[in-house]
Amino acid sequence: MKVRLASPKEAKRLWFIRNQAIRHGCKNSYDPQTICNWTPDEMPPSYIKMVENNPFFVAVNERDEAVSTGFLNLESNSIDAIFTLPEYMGHGAAGLILDAIKAEAKKRKISTLTLDSSPNAERFYQKHGFTPIRHDNYYSALAQANLACIHMKIAL
Secondary structure: OEEEEOOHHHHHHHHHHHHHHHHHHOOOOOOHHHHHHHOOOOOOHHHHHHHHHOOEEEEEOOOOOEEEEEEEEOOOOEEEEEEEOHHHOOOOHHHHHHHHHHHHHHHOOOOEEEEEEOHHHHHHHHHOOOEEEEEEEEEEOOOOEEEEEEEEEEEO
16 A cells, blocks of 8 residues: 545545545444534535645555545644545554655644544554543534544654
């Protein structure tokens, strides 16, 4: 598996990966209605702007198809989410994305990264050097709910 920058033309595929990862990975963290609201099949127009305006990475399979996504939010110096298709979970794709984001942040002289982890992903981020700061809630307009999260950080 290799990592490359995503193209805005891939936004619909990235949205699909996001939704599949949430629907599979978060089912023990959030109720079904919240997950349904949070993962609409139709991609919001603002999503493509995130792909265009931030270093958005994908891990690709042998057919160069994106199977995992994540990006460095340049506005907040944060990782906004790493999502992996369920059938590729546990194969190292998310770790490769995380390494690419960290390298990009260092290149841009960003000394600390933050993220808000869903409860199911907290251990993954801890394994990759992130430290929990506090348990919190994040209001998601898409989900129309407060989502439990763990605010985390790492010094680069």
